[in-house]
Each structure stands twice: as structure tokens, then as C-alpha cells.
Amino acid sequence: MINRLLVANRAEIASRVFRTCRELGIETVAIHSDADAHLPYVREADHAVHLPGNAPSETYLRIDLVLDAARRSGADAIHPGYGFLSENAAFARAVIDAGLTWVGPSPESIEAMGSKIEAKRIMKAAGVPILEAPDEPTEADLPLLVKASAGGGGRGMRVVRSLSELQTEIEKAQAEAASAFGDGTVFVEPYVERGRHVEVQVVGSNVFGDRDCSLQRRHQKVVEEAPAPGLSDEVRAALHDAARKAAEAIDYRGAGTVEFLYDPATERFWFLEMNTRLQVEHPVTELVQGVDLVELQLAAAQASWTMGWPDPPRGHAIEVRLYAEDPANDYQPQSGTLTTFEIPVENGIRVDAGFETGSTVSTHYDAMLAKVIAHAPTREAAARKLASVLSRAKIHGLVTNRDLLVQVLRDPAFLRGEVSTDFLGRDAEGAPQRTLDITTPAVAAAIALAEQAKAARTVQRGIPVAWRNVVSQPQRTVFEEATVEWHGAYSVDGHTVVAAGPDSVTLETDGVRTTYTVAVHGLAVDVDSARGHVRLTRVPRFVDPAEQVASGSLLAPMPGTVVSVAVEAGQTVSAGQPVVVLEAMKMQHTVKAPTDGVVTQIDVKAGAQVAAGEVLAVVEEEG
Known part of the structure; x- marks a missing residue:
């Protein structure tokens, strides 16, 4: 025991x-x-x-x-x-x-599946279909996928669309795999453009349902759901049977996942890998199958305990991974302090979080903040519920992928079940968006700031907050994103101030009242409402010249280690050409030249530790 x-x-x-x-x-x-x-x-x-x-x-x-x-x-x-x-x-x-x-499973089982190359050999012998790339690939075999043999989580994976890039991408994948897993071995297999990532949960050789994990960025899962939507009974049964064969082939014990690549066009599938551990996305299976997979892991490790069995699948569950990253900037990981981190936990909602308000997200580990899961009678209901909860969450201090997740969950193509591994890389139909005019939240923020200043005054307490000795000039609050002006006691064109306080402002705009909550942390101002979240940055009245950087400076997007410097001072570069490669949060990130020009300054070298915002190099535009 x-x-x-x-x-x-x-x-x-x-x-x-x-x-x-x-x-x-x-x-x-x-x-x-x-x-x-x-x-x-x-x-x-x-x-x-x-x-x-x-x-x-x-x-x-x-x-x-x-x-x-x-x-x-x-x-x-x-x-x-x-x-x-x-x-x-x-x-x-x-x-x-x-x-x-x-x-966990036996060391022998882990070893058998630890090398993806060896795993494919075992699966082929067990009658499980696998993907195989030719020894001498040609243009007709493109695109190809380079994968780390000992890897996972999208690290050490590169899509190759030109044979001339194959060797370079293999070397990059080897370096990333060696850094992340201590093993730089990679292999190449065909890349199925619009395949689906479908996996089967096993405990021992018993099947506990399936999941779809097709929505990915950088080959890392972002949205997962159970059961996998849109599969015929025949395909689902064949997937479960293949997973059972895989587990039996290595005498598997405990919880594990057999992953497959499924092609909806042909209804064929191929073995990808077997994860000999608990999966990040295990909550969707727990909610649908009515089991606790951690409890089953403990049961398998203790022979005196009796294994439980799953209930028939009930309803649908969708999980999203909330990351500290900027989707608009190539999903660059973010680090820093979460000044507010509040996700509503309601009926049918589960939040598995690793952070809380005040937690610091470091650069040393994965950037996932939490998993938010919705369970409902139907897939559409689960998606709607999850999108609503995410849109009402208060997440301040760091840029996250929250807005992207909400957009995906409301996208018509996603709601129809048209998911694939390239979903985020192609043009989706676009989710119906609530109108979010940044001007109105800026007005609320400006009024809240004025109320905070009023509360902090030690003199002239009785004078109205908007009073000015030059009555012809408006009161002005300047943000990087908008400028707000008003006259008198909060007279703002187009808006009526119904109530105002240091952290909450109610505005009536076009006859509609909306309450905005305002949180201030230094120059950052976060505004939340039923319309969504807006992050504003106050422009200080006075700027220290020492804090300014030269035009053309390439800044470190995050703290990290310089892996390599690809150019020299005096070298002519073209827009998009790699200049510096950084490593942070288990991934490599390339800083590229923003324009055609000349490298006039290199401030770092390989192995150097850099802080976010530190100048790496300067590229002066030609002419």
C-alpha cells in the first residue's frame, strides 16, 4: 500500500x-x-x-x-x-x-516505446499500421516531417517543404532534441497536411475511450476533446483494436495513450507514438468516461487494489491549454508576474491550474498556465460554455492565448467538427466576434485613474476631480492605444458616466449601460467587461532618455540564452533573415532582420544570458 x-x-x-x-x-x-x-x-x-x-x-x-x-x-x-x-x-x-x-508502466515498456524508431518496428510487427518515409526522398514525397526519436511536446519537430531545406531542418531538430531530451536522434516520415491527431486511452490493454487533439501550434496541442468527433463506428472500433494490440505487444501496465494520425479523406490511420504516462489532456476522458485516471494509475501500482472500469461515454468534453504566449507574435512565450488570474469555476467547468494571482511565470519551464475543461451533453454546448468562461476570465500581467482559444471555440468550422493539425495555420471562417471598441474601455480607464488620483490627494479634497484652472482646455489621459479627453465633471462625448470609482466605472453608450472593472499595475491598465478584456499602457509624461534605444534595434522578446549569432557587424542582410537564435522555455526562437539593411552593431555572443528587451543587434535600413 x-x-x-x-x-x-x-x-x-x-x-x-x-x-x-x-x-x-x-x-x-x-x-x-x-x-x-x-x-x-x-x-x-x-x-x-x-x-x-x-x-x-x-x-x-x-x-x-x-x-x-x-x-x-x-x-x-x-x-x-x-x-x-x-x-x-x-x-x-x-x-x-x-x-x-x-x-507507471514497467521500465521495459517505457524502453520499448521510448525510441519512436524502435516503437514503429514493434508496432509493425504487431500489425498496427505505421507511416514510413523512403530512404531517398524526392520532391514527390514532400512534405516531410522531421521528428525527435526521444521527444514529445512538439520539440524537435520540423516540417520540410523543400528538399534543399531538409538537411538544415534535420540539424535544427537535432539541436532542439538534444537540448530538450538529451538525445539528438531524429527520423523522417511523410507529413499528412490535413490529418487529424486521434488518440486512444488505455489502462493496461483495456480501452478507455478516444480523444481528438488535432488543434495544435508548433506541433503542440492546444485544444483537446473526447470523444473524437466525426468518426464512423467502424473507424473508432479499428482505432481501439489497434491501441489494444499496441498495449498487448509490450505487456503494458497502468495508464497510457496510443496516438494515431487519421486522414479523414481516406479514413486511414497510422501509429504515431505511445506515451507511457498520463497525458496532459486526460481530464476530457475522465469527465466523459466517469473515471479518475490517477486513481487507476495508483491501483495498477498496488496489486491489492481493484481496478475500476469506465462507464459508457457520457456527453462531450473539451479542454483548452491556456498558455502565457503571444499568438500574434509567432506564439512567443511570455514570462513575468500574473497580477490577476481568476477563471470562473461553474457547473460543468473544471480548471486544472499551476498558477494563481501573484505567481511568477519563469523562463525555465513550459509556458502553460492552466487547463480549462468544459463538460456538457453535446459538443456544441461544451464549446459554448467553455468560450463563455474564458471570455469572462480575468488574466492580467501577461499576454496569453485566451482570445485565440475563444475565437477557435466559436469558429463555425470548428463547431462543425472540421478540425485538423493545420487548423491554426490556415484561414478559418472566423468566429462571430463581439464588437470591442477600444475607445470605450479607455474612457472607463481614464475615469478610474482620475478617481484613484482623487482618493490619493491629501489637499484640495473638495475640488472636483476634473477641475482645471484653464477651463478652455480638456482634461487628457494618454495611453499608447488611445487618448481620452473630457470637460467638466466627466463630460465625455458619446458616453454618460452612470457611476465612477477607483476600480469600477459604469458607462452608458448609445443607451446601453456597461460596467468596466479597472486594475492598475504600474503603467499597465487592465479593463474587463462583458465585452471582453483590454490591456492599455499609460504614456508617462516624462521619459528618461537613458531608457530609449536606437532605431533599428533588435530586442530580446523574452529572457533566454543566445544559441547562435548568424551575422557579423557590417554584413548586409535582407528582411526576414535570421540574426540571432535564442532558447527559452524549452524552445528555440529566431530573431530576424525587420528590413533590408546593414548590421551596424552586435551586442551578444553565443552562450550569453539576455533579459527581455535587451538589445541584441542593430540593423540600419538601407538609405
Whole structure:
């Protein structure tokens, strides 16, 4: 019997495992790096052990430190979560050799599926269809996909559309895979342009339903749902049978996922990989099948426990991954403090979060903030409910993909079930958008700021807030996004101020009243209402010249490490040409020349640590 469980992971997945442990009466142990010390999961655990440092290679990936933490805390079992060491056969063996209970499949099963190359060989022998690329690809074989053999989560994956780019993309994938997984082995397979990513949940060799995880960016999942929509009974049965064969071929134990690429045009499917762990998207299966997959993992690890069985599928569940990233800027990860992080939890809504208001999102780990899941009788109802909850969430301090997720959930093509792995890369029909005029939230923000100034005054308290000694001139508040002017006691053209306070303003516009809540953090002003969220930036009246940067400066979009510098000072470059490659949050990001010009300055070199906004290089436009 497991009495005290250590989760060899962090953030959301650690909190998720702890929740089931509390229900079962099992004590919990968290491990945390320096950067994670104040995250919620550390506080939720019964015991916590500090791993000095921040980089995964010096903390969560150190098998010796994890086992020492188990020894010091008195843990008798280890759950690996997902990512980090969760699919590391050497770690599983070390846990077992230390006399601890390993909550996962056997090391042999992990090893068999750990190499995607070896996994394909085993699946082919078991009669499961696989994708195979020719040894000597030609233009007719394009597009191709380069994949990391030991990888996952979209890292070490590159789409190749020209044979001339193949070797370069292989080298990039190798470098990314070596950094993320310690193994730079890659392979090439055909790339199905509009295929669907369909996976089957297994516990042992028993099937617990299927999921669709086709909506992805950078080959990482963004929206997942269960059951997979639009499959015929024949295709669904064939997928389940193939997953069962895959599990039986490696004598699988515990929870795992068999992933397939499905082509709706031909109704054919091929084995992609088997994840020998719990999946990020497991909540949609739990809600539809009526099971707790973490509990089943614990049951499989303890022979004295009886395995549960799933109920028939009930309704539909959709999950979105809320990331700290900027979709409008090539999905660049964001780091910093979440000044407000509030997601409504209502009937049929589940939130699995790793962060809370005040949490700091570091550059050392994945940028996922939370998973938000809706369960409803129908797929359309689940999508509508989830979009509503996301649109009403208050998320301040960092740019996120929230608006993109809402748009996807309301997109007619998505609602018809027309999903594929290239959905976010092609022109969708566009979701019906609520009109969001930035001017009106700016008016509310300006009035709230004036009310805050009024409350903070220590003199002239009785004088109206909008009073000016030059009555012919309006009061003016300047944001980077808009300028607001008014006369007298909040007389703003087109708007009637119904109520005003330091953090809430009600405006009547065209006969419609709307209340706006306003939160101020330094120069950032966040305005939330039923119309959506607007983030404004106040323009300071006086600017320190030392804070200005030269025209043409290329700034680091986030804190990170310089992987390589692709140009030299004095070199002529063209628009879009790579200048510097950064690595942050497990991904490589290329900073490109914004225009044709000459590199007049290089301020960094490979291996350097840079802060967000730091000047990397200067490219002066020709002429």
C-alpha cells in the first residue's frame, strides 16, 4: 500500500495528483526548484523538498536528487507526472531498485516505446499500421516531417517543404532534441497536411475511450476533446483494436495513450507514438468516461487494489491549454508576474491550474498556465460554455492565448467538427466576434485613474476631480492605444458616466449601460467587461532618455540564452533573415532582420544570458 507519494514534477500536474491522493488518504511530497518555491502545488503538498537551482538539468531531471528527496521525506512511492523523467526507463528502474513503488508502466515498456524508431518496428510487427518515409526522398514525397526519436511536446519537430531545406531542418531538430531530451536522434516520415491527431486511452490493454487533439501550434496541442468527433463506428472500433494490440505487444501496465494520425479523406490511420504516462489532456476522458485516471494509475501500482472500469461515454468534453504566449507574435512565450488570474469555476467547468494571482511565470519551464475543461451533453454546448468562461476570465500581467482559444471555440468550422493539425495555420471562417471598441474601455480607464488620483490627494479634497484652472482646455489621459479627453465633471462625448470609482466605472453608450472593472499595475491598465478584456499602457509624461534605444534595434522578446549569432557587424542582410537564435522555455526562437539593411552593431555572443528587451543587434535600413 502507498502511504506517502512524491510527485517528481511541478505545477499543474503535481496539483492534479495531490488532489486524488487527498481523496484516497495518501500523504504527498512536492519537490521544487528556486523559481517554483512559491507556486500553489508546493503549498498544497503535505511535505516539500527544495532542489537548489532552476534549470531542469540541475533540478527535476536529476534522478539522484529526486531519490534523495524521497528518502529524506519518507516517501514510499513516486509518481512521475508528465514531461521531465516520466518516460525515462532508467529513472523507473532506479525508483524500483531503491525499494520504492513506481507509479507507471514497467521500465521495459517505457524502453520499448521510448525510441519512436524502435516503437514503429514493434508496432509493425504487431500489425498496427505505421507511416514510413523512403530512404531517398524526392520532391514527390514532400512534405516531410522531421521528428525527435526521444521527444514529445512538439520539440524537435520540423516540417520540410523543400528538399534543399531538409538537411538544415534535420540539424535544427537535432539541436532542439538534444537540448530538450538529451538525445539528438531524429527520423523522417511523410507529413499528412490535413490529418487529424486521434488518440486512444488505455489502462493496461483495456480501452478507455478516444480523444481528438488535432488543434495544435508548433506541433503542440492546444485544444483537446473526447470523444473524437466525426468518426464512423467502424473507424473508432479499428482505432481501439489497434491501441489494444499496441498495449498487448509490450505487456503494458497502468495508464497510457496510443496516438494515431487519421486522414479523414481516406479514413486511414497510422501509429504515431505511445506515451507511457498520463497525458496532459486526460481530464476530457475522465469527465466523459466517469473515471479518475490517477486513481487507476495508483491501483495498477498496488496489486491489492481493484481496478475500476469506465462507464459508457457520457456527453462531450473539451479542454483548452491556456498558455502565457503571444499568438500574434509567432506564439512567443511570455514570462513575468500574473497580477490577476481568476477563471470562473461553474457547473460543468473544471480548471486544472499551476498558477494563481501573484505567481511568477519563469523562463525555465513550459509556458502553460492552466487547463480549462468544459463538460456538457453535446459538443456544441461544451464549446459554448467553455468560450463563455474564458471570455469572462480575468488574466492580467501577461499576454496569453485566451482570445485565440475563444475565437477557435466559436469558429463555425470548428463547431462543425472540421478540425485538423493545420487548423491554426490556415484561414478559418472566423468566429462571430463581439464588437470591442477600444475607445470605450479607455474612457472607463481614464475615469478610474482620475478617481484613484482623487482618493490619493491629501489637499484640495473638495475640488472636483476634473477641475482645471484653464477651463478652455480638456482634461487628457494618454495611453499608447488611445487618448481620452473630457470637460467638466466627466463630460465625455458619446458616453454618460452612470457611476465612477477607483476600480469600477459604469458607462452608458448609445443607451446601453456597461460596467468596466479597472486594475492598475504600474503603467499597465487592465479593463474587463462583458465585452471582453483590454490591456492599455499609460504614456508617462516624462521619459528618461537613458531608457530609449536606437532605431533599428533588435530586442530580446523574452529572457533566454543566445544559441547562435548568424551575422557579423557590417554584413548586409535582407528582411526576414535570421540574426540571432535564442532558447527559452524549452524552445528555440529566431530573431530576424525587420528590413533590408546593414548590421551596424552586435551586442551578444553565443552562450550569453539576455533579459527581455535587451538589445541584441542593430540593423540600419538601407538609405
